[in-house]
Amino acid sequence: MSALPTATAFAPASIGNVAVGFDILGQSLAGAGDRATVRLTRAAGRVDILAIRGVVANLPLDPHRNTAGRALLGMLARRPGIGFEVELEKGIPLGSGMGGSAASAVAALVAANALLPEPLRLDELYDLAMDGEAVASGSRHGDNVAPVLLGGLVIAPAEGMPIRIPVPASLFCALVHPHFELATRTARAALAGSYELHDFVKQSEALALFLTGCFTSDVKLIRRGLRDLLVEPRRAPLIPGFAGVKQAALDAGALGASISGAGPSVFGWFEERAHAENAGRAMADAFAKAGLPSDVFISPVAGPAAKVESCVV
Amino acid sequence: MSALPTATAFAPASIGNVAVGFDILGQSLAGAGDRATVRLTRAAGRVDILAIRGVVANLPLDPHRNTAGRALLGMLARRPGIGFEVELEKGIPLGSGMGGSAASAVAALVAANALLPEPLRLDELYDLAMDGEAVASGSRHGDNVAPVLLGGLVIAPAEGMPIRIPVPASLFCALVHPHFELATRTARAALAGSYELHDFVKQSEALALFLTGCFTSDVKLIRRGLRDLLVEPRRAPLIPGFAGVKQAALDAGALGASISGAGPSVFGWFEERAHAENAGRAMADAFAKAGLPSDVFISPVAGPAAKVESCVV
Numbered sequence: 348m349s350a351l352p353t354a355t356a357f358a359p360a361s362i363g364n365v366a367v368g369f370d371i372l373g374q375s376l377a378g379a380g381d382r383a384t385v386r387l388t389r390a391a392g393r394v395d396i397l398a399i400r401g402v403v404a405n406l407p408l409d410p411h412r413n414t415a416g417r418a419l420l421g422m423l424a425r426r427p428g429i430g431f432e433v434e435l436e437k438g439i440p441l442g443s444g445m446g447g448s449a450a451s452a453v454a455a456l457v458a459a460n461a462l463l464p465e466p467l468r469l470d471e472l473y474d475l476a477m478d479g480e481a482v483a484s485g486s487r488h489g490d491n492v493a494p495v496l497l498g499g500l501v502i503a504p505a506e507g508m509p510i511r512i513p514v515p516a517s518l519f520c521a522l523v524h525p526h527f528e529l530a531t532r533t534a535r536a537a538l539a540g541s542y543e544l545h546d547f548v549k550q551s552e553a554l555a556l557f558l559t560g561c562f563t564s565d566v567k568l569i570r571r572g573l574r575d576l577l578v579e580p581r582r583a584p585l586i587p588g589f590a591g592v593k594q595a596a597l598d599a600g601a602l603g604a605s606i607s608g609a610g611p612s613v614f615g616w617f618e619e620r621a622h623a624e625n626a627g628r629a630m631a632d633a634f635a636k637a638g639l640p641s642d643v644f645i646s647p648v649a650g651p652a653a654k655v656e657s658c659v660v
Numbered sequence: 661m662s663a664l665p666t667a668t669a670f671a672p673a674s675i676g677n678v679a680v681g682f683d684i685l686g687q688s689l690a691g692a693g694d695r696a697t698v699r700l701t702r703a704a705g706r707v708d709i710l711a712i713r714g715v716v717a718n719l720p721l722d723p724h725r726n727t728a729g730r731a732l733l734g735m736l737a738r739r740p741g742i743g744f745e746v747e748l749e750k751g752i753p754l755g756s757g758m759g760g761s762a763a764s765a766v767a768a769l770v771a772a773n774a775l776l777p778e779p780l781r782l783d784e785l786y787d788l789a790m791d792g793e794a795v796a797s798g799s800r801h802g803d804n805v806a807p808v809l810l811g812g813l814v815i816a817p818a819e820g821m822p823i824r825i826p827v828p829a830s831l832f833c834a835l836v837h838p839h840f841e842l843a844t845r846t847a848r849a850a851l852a853g854s855y856e857l858h859d860f861v862k863q864s865e866a867l868a869l870f871l872t873g874c875f876t877s878d879v880k881l882i883r884r885g886l887r888d889l890l891v892e893p894r895r896a897p898l899i900p901g902f903a904g905v906k907q908a909a910l911d912a913g914a915l916g917a918s919i920s921g922a923g924p925s926v927f928g929w930f931e932e933r934a935h936a937e938n939a940g941r942a943m944a945d946a947f948a949k950a951g952l953p954s955d956v957f958i959s960p961v962a963g964p965a966a967k968v969e970s971c972v973v
Contacts, residue, residue, distance in 0.1 A: 370861045371868055502868045510872055510881070541854030547863070547890070548683045554864055555684055555815045555871060559823055562875040568823070577860070 351432075352387040352660040356458035358653035360439050360644070361446035362522065363490040363608035365500065366575040367550070367557045372512075373446075373490035374500045375650035376522060381447060382436040382656070383415060383454035387462045390430035394419045401437035403447065411482075414448040415455035418479030422459055425467060425475075431459055442528035444608040449491030452479030453653045457496075461658045470508045472496060484531045484609075491608065498652030500561065515564045518648040519623035522607055522614040523592065523630040525639035529585055534609035537581045550577045566602065566618060573603025573616055586611040588637025595633040599626035616648060664745075665700040665973040669771035671966035673752050673957070674759035675835065676803040676921030678813065679888040680863070680870045685825075686803035687813045688963035689835060692758060695749040695969070696728060696767035700775040703743035707732045714750035716760065724795075727761040728768035731792030735772055738780060738788075744772055755841035757921040762804030765792030766966045770809075774971045783821045785809060797844045797922075804921065811965030813874065828877045831961040834940035835920055835927040836905065838952035842898055847922035850894045863890045879915065879931060886916025886929055899924040901950025908946040912939035929961060 359380040365372040381401075388395075394410035410416025419431050433455055439447035453476050460466045467475070476492035489503030502510040557572025559565065583589045586606065596604035596615035600622045604615035613630060617623040627643035634641040673692040678685040694714075701708075707723040723729025732744050746768055752760035766789050773779045780788070789805035802816030815823045870885025872878070896902045899919065909917035909928035913935045917928035926943060930936040940956035947954040 368864065368868065369857075371865045502865070502872060504865050504869065504884075505862070507884070510869070512872065538857055542857055542860060544682075544851055544855055544890075547855060547860050549818070550860075551681065551864065551867055552684045552815070552817050554867060555681065556817065556823070558868060558871045558875075559815060559825065562872075571817075571820070577857075 352462050353384060354458040354461040354658040355382060355384045355656045356454045356461070356653055357382045357656050358450040358454035358457065358495045359651050361449060361491045361494045362520070362614050363446060364575070364578065364606070366573050366579070366603055366605035367553050368490070369575070369578045370488045370490055371503055372500065373494040373503055374520070374648060375494040375498050375652065376445065376520070376644060377646035377650050378644040379445060380438050381450035381454050382438065383451065383458045384434045385455060385458040385462065386432040388430040388432055391428050392423050393430035394423065395430070395432045396435065397432055398434045399437060400435070402439070403437040403441045414452040414479040414483045417482045418452040418456050418475045419459055421475040421478050422456060422467065425471065426463055426465070440524065442530050443524050444529065444606065444610045444612040445522070445524060446491035446495065446608060448480045448483035449476065449495050452476045453492055453495045457653045457655060461655045462660060469496060473509055485535065494650070495653050499649040512558065512561050514561050514648045515566065516647070516649060517619060519617050519620045520614050520646055520648050521596070521617065521623040521627035521630065522612055522644045522646070523627060523634060523641050524612040524644070525634045525641040527611060527639060529609060529611040531609040534582055534585060537585060538578060542577065546577055550575070569616070570602040575605045579605050582606055582610055586613070587639060588634050589613065591633040591636060592630045595629035596626050599629050601626060620645065665775050666697060667771040667774040667971040668695060668697045668969045669767045669774070669966055670695045670969050671763040671767035671770065671808045672964050674762060674804045674807045675833070675927050676757070676759060677888070677891065677919070679886050679892070679916050679918035680866050681803070682888070682891045683801045683803055684816055685813065686807035686816055687833070687961060688807040688811050688965065689758065689833070689957060690959035690963050691957040693751050694760060694763035694767050695751065696764065696771045697747045698768060698771040698775065699745040701743040701745055704741050705736050706743035707736065708743070708745045710745055710747050712748045712750060715752070716750040716754045727765040727792040727796045730795045731765040731769050731788045732772055734788040734791050735769060735780065738784065739776055739778070753837065755843050756837050757842065757919065757923045757925040758835070758837060759804035759808065759921060761793045761796035762789065762808050765789045766805055766808045770966045770968060774968045775973060782809060786822055798848065807963070808966050812962040825871065825874050827874050827961045828879065829960070829962060830932060832930050832933045832936035833927050833959055833961050834909065834930065834936040834943065835925050835957045835959070836940060836943040836947060836954050837925040837957070838899070838947045838954040840924060840952060842922065842924040844922040847895055847898060850898060851891060855890065859889055863888070882929070883915040888918045892918050895919055895923055899926070900952060901947050902926065904946040904949060905943045908942035909939050912942050914939060933958065
């Protein structure tokens with residue numbers, strides 16, 4: 348490493364959709380994440396991805412085809428006259444439904460922003476991170492980048508600032524990641540076709556009860572609302588053993604359980620850490636019965652935000 | 661009138677859907693309502709509707725075909741051994757989208773409940789009121805009966821207790837009722853067909869922003885959320901002059917404006933009473949341009965609940 352100004356940022360994994368808020372809700376997840384080290388250069392408008400290490404290595408180094416690269420190119424369009432060199436350390440597996448693309452984009456942006464004489468605002472970072480993530484997912488949505496930027500449970504609107512939603516501090520989630528890759532594009536394709544108004548109404552009711560439960564710390568309302576009648580039925584067949592894994596979570600006391608983002612990871616919310624830990628083991632056992640080894644993550648629902656780990660200017 | 665135990669209750673008008681919550685949100689409306697006078701009799705299991713007066717008179721007296729009658733028959737199934745005589749005074753026009761069926765059912769139930777030695781719980785009244793309203797509307801939904809029972813802005817779930825949502829006390833609404841009748845069944849038929857997931861996501865985002873705005877008293881979020889991308893476009897053609905009326909509300913500073921319930925009434929939310937009053941006049945002018953005379957109602961968004969006006973046992 349040279350004496351160029353350098354910053355390193357860590358961005359956590361995240362759970363998109365959170366069952367009840369397809370494409371609009373997300374939460375961050377402690378225990379896994381991506382790390383970006385960014386150096387400020389004088390190569391105006393240029394982003395060079397020097398290395399990608401960790402659990403995923405075969406990602407494109409071309410910045411236009413890389414989530415972190417695309418996000419940083421967007422930043423350079425707003426702050427011309429400089430360039431970036433980037434190294435990525437991936438802790439989030441590809442196609443896991445744990446928001447790896449979002450984490451890389453946000454980690455790179457947060458590190459780079461620490462190097463700017465005039466940092467971008469949070470809503471600008473949100474906008475750029477969505478552009479970056481779209482390179483990987485094929486569509487622009489903020490339900491992973493928003494919670495990674497803000498931490499915790501977040502509403503991710505298509506435009507404007509994401510909004511943090513309070514959750515009882517005692518709530519924990521368990522996420523179980525089975526060892527197979529489900530492409531986001533495949534998971535999106537399963538949603539094609541038309542929908543019934545009746546199902547929208549039921550899902551809207553769930554969303555309203557869930558948000559009311561969060562704002563009033565009413566765990567019973569959260570339990571009534573934390574469900575997905577719309578998307579989960581269409582994606583569940585893509586995940587071997589899903590029904591058993593979900594049932595294991597519910598049997599262990601989950602307030603609700605569903606697919607994390609586009610899958611195949613499955614998560615549940617629990618009233619206390621011990622329930623989440625027990626559920627995590629039972630969910631992993633259920634995946635094992637379907638022939639899939641898996642990793643278990645336990646995190647407060649009010650999980651961490653991306654943060655700068657070091658900065659030398 | 662005999663010396664039989666007698667109670668009179670008044671139930672206000674209401675706005676179903678509230679733009680952003682089709683079939684799940686409702687609010688009560690001051691300034692119009694239905695009144696029910698109920699007498700306790702010894703004619704076990706029998707409901708006699710003696711008279712219907714007021715702005716609507718040609719409603720069925722057969723209790724099985726009358727919203728108030730059906731609701732009271734349901735009450736008698738839970739409290740056997742007694743009967744009811746009922747007189748209804750309708751203040752809410754038929755097919756106005758102002759929740760007249762719900763008001764009649766709730767007024768009758770609230771009056772009758774005041775006469776019971778063991779009154780029913782609120783969730784039981786909600787259940788019975790939905791049964792009653794279904795006689796008129798053809799489907800069981802609580803977005804009118806819930807706000808009339810509780811007052812204010814309410815989530816009306818298909819099952820269980822309705823839930824009141826806080827709103828800033830300064831907010832007012834204007835509702836303009838054009839003088840023509842739009843049958844709820846006709847308005848429901850306009851919603852047939854399939855829907856796109858994309859539109860549902862946009863509508864869910866609006867619902868989430870709206871509820872967050874209500875819980876945090878953030879009028880900007882309410883403004884972002886108070887809209888209907890799903891149902892309004894399909895029903896607007898049933899209401900002459902709708903586009904002009906809505907625009908008049910927005911031009912007068914509405915946070916949002918849409919169809920009240922199944923229509924044809926149109927409502928808007930405003931940051932203060934004076935804005936609502938100005939808007940009401942402008943909206944009525946716009947209906948007049950479409951050839952329709954109309955009535956204007958101005959009410960706090962946190963409107964009144966049904967209440968017992970007199971009770972002699």
